[in-house]
Amino acid sequence: MDPTPADVPLRVAVVIGSTREGRIGDAVGRWFVTLAERRADVELEVVDLVDHVFPARYATTPETAGFAGLVGRADGFVIVTPEYNRSFPASLKQAIDHAYDEWRAKPVGFVSYGYRFAGLHAVEHLRSVFVELHAVTMHTAVHVDLRLGDVDADPPPNAGRLACEAEAMLDQLVWWGLALREARAARPYVN
Incomplete structure (x- = not known):
């Protein structure tokens, strides 16, 4: 029997949004991936x-086409973002803008980090960007x-709360991802 779409794990691209030297986005991303890899779905x-590498001016290059292809193949996304000046980094906006239709009708979850507001403002700005992209x-x-401390600590500060948030977000992402994957397979998305 051929597997149904619900039997096939959801292909999730975990996008590390910061490119700054000295960033900790890669550590936050590793923490999240380690947690999420425990799931079979x-x-x-x-x-x-x-x-x-994205050009300073918007252009289709082999690199940008490759990035758009990665986005296109994914069923859903988790964006790992810092908060810079109450928003998200320019590197992330540039990447988002180099794919367009590829984001449509797919779910997007967020893992944010920062001081004091823990990336909340960055996520709120990203929500409006992704809504405009029909995600x-x-x-x-x-x-x-x-x-509260280093995410590389073992365990990280607030590990229990963070793990609960991650599981809840992944549960939602998988539900929406499967529903939207099935819907995209049944009929083209309308603009």
């Missing part, structure tokens, strides 16, 4: 923006407050 691919953002997000 997701297949994760880490997409670290530090590994991608569905998850209600629950993971917010890592760096004032």
Whole structure:
């Protein structure tokens, strides 16, 4: 018997949004991926923006086409973002803008980090960007407050709360991801 769409794990791209030198986004991303890999219903691919080169002006290049292809193959996304000046980094906006239709009718979850507000403002700005791209953002997000300590600590500060947030967000992402994957397979998305 051929597997139905619900039997196939959801292909989730975990996008590491910061490219700054000295960033901790890769550590936050590793923490999240380690947690998410325990699930059988997701297949994760880490997409670290530090590994991608986007032109200063919007243009289709082999690199941008490759990035759009990664986005297109994913069934859903988890965006790992810092909060810079009450928003998200320019590197992430540039990457988002180099794919367009590829984001449509797919779920997006967030893992944010920062001091004091733990990336909450960055996530709120990203929600409006992804709504404009016709993506569905998850209600629950993971917010890592760096004032409480290093996410590389074993266990990280507030590990229980963060794990609960991550599980709830992934539950929502998988539900929406499977529903939207089935819907996209049944009929083309309308603009």
